[in-house]
Amino acid sequence: MNSLVTAVVIDDHPFFRDGVVRGLSQSGRIRVVGEAGNGRDGIALIGRELPAVAVVDYQMPDIDGLGVVHAITRDALPTRVLLLSAVTDGPIVYRALESGAAGYIGKDSSRDQIVQAVVDVAAGRAVLPAELTASVVDEIRLRRDTDAPVLSDREREVLLGFAAGKSIPQLATELYLSPTTVKTHAQRLYEKLGVSDRAAAVAVGMRHRLME
Numbered sequence: 001m002n003s004l005v006t007a008v009v010i011d012d013h014p015f016f017r018d019g020v021v022r023g024l025s026q027s028g029r030i031r032v033v034g035e036a037g038n039g040r041d042g043i044a045l046i047g048r049e050l051p052a053v054a055v056v057d058y059q060m061p062d063i064d065g066l067g068v069v070h071a072i073t074r075d076a077l078p079t080r081v082l083l084l085s086a087v088t089d090g091p092i093v094y095r096a097l098e099s100g101a102a103g104y105i106g107k108d109s110s111r112d113q114i115v116q117a118v119v120d121v122a123a124g125r126a127v128l129p130a131e132l133t134a135s136v137v138d139e140i141r142l143r144r145d146t147d148a149p150v151l152s153d154r155e156r157e158v159l160l161g162f163a164a165g166k167s168i169p170q171l172a173t174e175l176y177l178s179p180t181t182v183k184t185h186a187q188r189l190y191e192k193l194g195v196s197d198r199a200a201a202v203a204v205g206m207r208h209r210l211m212e
Contacts, residue, residue, distance in 0.1 A: 004028075004029060004030055004031040005029060005030045005031070005052050005053060005118060005119055005122040006030075006031050006033050006049070006051040006052050006053070007024060007030050007031070007032055007033070007051050007052065007053045007054070007055055007118055007122075008032065008033060008034045008035060008036070008042070008045050008046060008049060008051045008053075008054050008055070008079075009021050009024070009032060009034075009035045009036075009054075009055045010035070010036045010037075010038075010039065010041075010042030010045070010054060010055070010056045010057060010060075010065075010068065011035075011037070011055075011056070011057040011060070011084070012037050012038055012057060012060045012061065013057070014037065016057075016107070017035055017037065020055060020084070020114065021035055023111035023114060023115065024055070024114070024115060024118060027111075027115040029115060029119055030115065030118055030119070033049045033051055034048075034049050034051070038060055038061065038062060038063065039056075039060050039062060039063025039064060039065070039067050039068050040062060040063050042054065042056065042063075042068055043063065043067075043068055043071045043072075046068075046071075046072060046077060046079050047075065047077065050077065050078060050079060051079055052078075052079065052080065052121075052122040053079065053080055053081075053082055053102075053118050053121050053122050054068065054072070054079050054080070054081050054082070055082050055084060055114070055118060056068050056069075056081055056082070056083055056084065057083075057084055057085065058083045058084065058085030058087060058092070058096065058104075059085060059086070059087065061176065062176065062177060062181070063181070064152075064153070064154070065081070065083045065085070065096070065101070066095070066096060066099050066101075066152045066153070066154075067152075067154070068081060069081050069083075069096070069099050069100045069101050070099065070100070070188070072100075073100050080102040080103075080121050080122065080124075081100070081101045081102055081103075081121075082101070082102060082103040082104075082105070082117055082118060082121045082127060083096050083101045083103065083104045083105075084105060084106075084107050084109075084114070085104065085105075085106065085107060086106065086107045086108075088104075088106050088132055090132075093128070093132055094150070095150050095151075095152060095153075097126075097128070098150050099150075099152065102121045102126060102127065103117055103120070103121045103126060103127025103128065104127070104128060104132065105117050105127060105128075105129055105132075106129070106132075109129070113129075149192045149193055149204075149208060149210070150192070151189065151192060151210060152185070152188070154175070154177075154185045155185050155188055155189040155192070156210065156211075157171075157175060157185075158171060158182060158185045158186050158189055159189055159201060159202065159205045159210060159211060160211055161174070161175075162186075162198040162201055162202050163202045163205065163206075163211055168182050168183060168186070186198070186201075189201055193205065
């Protein structure tokens, strides 16, 4: 008999999180080894348990799903991330996959679909439902044509803040983040834009129309 796939569930909505945990556990194919209600606790949980798959809500306060993906990549952890989201717009799905997520499915997916997605991700397969494929292909074509860097939502917010002349502490207060977290997003922004300061970031952002 094949061993069960280990997984953790990270979602800030308790009712939805409980449902996913229950559905995965009752499938007979997955062993849920932990759950968390926010990205920060989720990252710590993943570091402790090292599950095969982390089922993560895309939209969470403070550290969102992409932040979890970045942390796993930064720490070279073996866990693969399946993002669950109510938002299935092409640019967002593209950004998630480009950032390193192993899969992306809608929160309206059935229990069987989520279970299968977790199993597929654990097996090293990429997961993208057919209904999302067309929008992602369109986004790939758009990115190819514009050659614009792909920013996370937080990175774009930081860029907009810089363009408005806001400081790191001001952005931290406005975005309900710690100054250290804002600095991390700013550093990733600089790396993606190939710059070393905020003025250059704003200039490149304007050139690529990233603030529209």
